[in-house]
Amino acid sequence: MTAPLLQVTGLCKSFGGVRAVDGIHFDLYPGELLALIGPNGAGKSTTFNMVGGQLVATAGSVKLAGHELVGMKPRDIWRLGVGRTFQIAATFSSLTVVENVQMALLSHQSRIYTFWRSAASQYRSEALELLDQVGMRAQANRPCSELAYGDVKRVELAMGLANDPKLLLMDEPTAGMAPKERNALMALTKQLVVNRNMAVLFTEHSMDVVFAYADRMIVLARGRLIAEGSAEQIRNDPKVQEVYFGSGKTFEKPSQAPQEETA
Template identity: 55%
Template sequence: MSALLEARGLSKRFGGVVAADAVSFSLAPGEMLAMIGPNGAGKSTTFAMVGGQLAPDSGRVLLDGADVTGLSPAALFRRGIGRTFQVAQTFATMTVCENVQMALLSAAGEVFGLWRTARARHREAALEALARVGMAQAADRPTATLAYGDVKRVELAIALAARPRVLLMDEPTAGMAAQERAELMALVRTIARERAIGVLFTEHDMGAVFAHADRILVLVRGEIVAAGAPEAVREDARVRAAYLGETGARTAAQALDARETHDGGRP
């Protein structure tokens, strides 16, 4: 399967500190690719270079073979790269549906001087996106009244509203309860398969990573030290030494066991 998104030799320095050193990887349609590593490993820097928040010193980002290096997040969004954040980014004073409508207006490049004029636009598409994440019943509620787990679902609907080909998720389960984390990641995985969306995500919860990722990249000091299927990464001696440790390895094993039971032995 051809790559949907490619990072080729992405590097970034901050003074004398090498935050990312020739990081390369690819992402296929429908694939869940996790990027993990200890604090200071370069995950955030790499993620920001791919998402357009940070320009690389060298290297390229390709989307469907086209060079999109250095484009702004807004430009990448219009080209089909959606994004969620560690702390959910929504307009608390707007309704749930209005939040999604704003994303659709942005994706269409539509600008309105008065929001009351724009309120009628893209409502059906917004409701469709909300239905897919189980939030249609809350469409006309103020976002500020939602529980945090529901806000994260709304943020996912916002990211999916413009039907992206790539979804970047920065710590998608941060701040969520265990059951909410499992449900959200299972939902993302299902939608990624259905729509052939490539998902690149960072995550500290090893249970979520090993239960839902198809492949895992492990960064240490700005370099990829391991990459592959969850089973292979869990057994990699360098990963155990640099990052997982015995506790993390046990968590990974438990997550993989649960995944095999849920998928009938199929990753």
């Protein structure tokens, strides 16, 4: 059996007297798209940021291929092969599409402060290859400020791939996007997971996206893990139904996965 890439064990985070995350544990495997969901205040963002190093855990362990991440700085975690995208796309609007990806590649190679050679000439072919993978090569020379928001998110995804990640963390990847854009981005992410055999952990509020694309889900409520499993298992879990609806109501199961709209 394949060993887990990411192992989270007994993860806790307290803010003063408030325990925002209380003993979370889960594994994530290569080639898997894992959704971290739950209602507002469940502890999703806190858990997510502890995995990425933005927050230091009060207790517990986060291991990437056996390497302990707790206490490491985000930059060092990035260099171990953990990519990251953000709820609000983090790109440089004054730079072109390809320059944004080149900057990410330069950062990964620890050459962001090397001035002896023009940055514009470095890693351009590698940046174009990443843009090709996310369907943005044709717009490589456009300023990011001119792009539609869905395209900006694709550029950010290419930047997240600049360190050839084993694990990609995606914080609300489809926030602010129309349904067609949401489905296109997640279908692309799913394809990259398979092609690269990488693991993705993502938080998401759009349940249509979660149930259509996640291989597995973990559900938090009040800082604790209350359910883990496939879409079908989560959909029919009484604890999950109670947390989301306060009743026996079930998630509506779509007749088929969302389809892209035609022009």
